[in-house]
Amino acid sequence: GAGVSQSPRYKVAKRGQDVALRCDPISGHVSLFWYQQALGQGPEFLTYFQNEAQLDKSGLPSDRFFAERPEGSVSTLKIQRTQQEDSAVYLCASSLMGAEWHFGNGTRLTVT
């Protein structure tokens, strides 16, 4: 596709449910990031992949958060046993070699 695609655009989960958020990066982009953006705040780093390797997961807020990119293209961010504080927009970005970053429109997660 022409840009980074994220699905679903909106997700409402009841507290305690598991959710999976998908990111389709620009074809050929080696680097992929996940960010969490709370309302009115700047994005906060969650995790980084280079191809299929997860090189940095220091931003994941708890062990309920898990990300994977098994074939070095599509990535999935999974949140287990969702809590209200997980409500945010989750942004995915990809880059060819770490120069300019291309962001998707994000998934807005609301935990009720």
Added chain:
Amino acid sequence: KQEVTQIPAALSVPEGENLVLNCSFTDSAIYNLQWFRQDPGKGLTSLLLIQSSQREQTSGRLNASLDKSSGRSTLYIAASQPGDSATYLCAVREGNAGNMLTFGGGTRLMVKP
């Protein structure tokens, strides 16, 4: 830990004004700095990328400057238009932190017709 601050948090100006958005960062050992625009419900669109060795970049009515030693960057918007209304975010990529971008909290700009 790198911290990025943007001032002001919100700004409302009449159409046609020139304006300056400010960004400061605590660790000057950066690889580059990028300014993004974010429209409501949308992702981020890259506006300008300044490498650490550069002092400024220009694109149309936008000019971004970088003073690495003092930890500051400014985004200058000339002759503002209502279509410029959005949130503007600056982000730094640190030389020693892989490819991670650290973002400021953003400046919400409203340009009134």
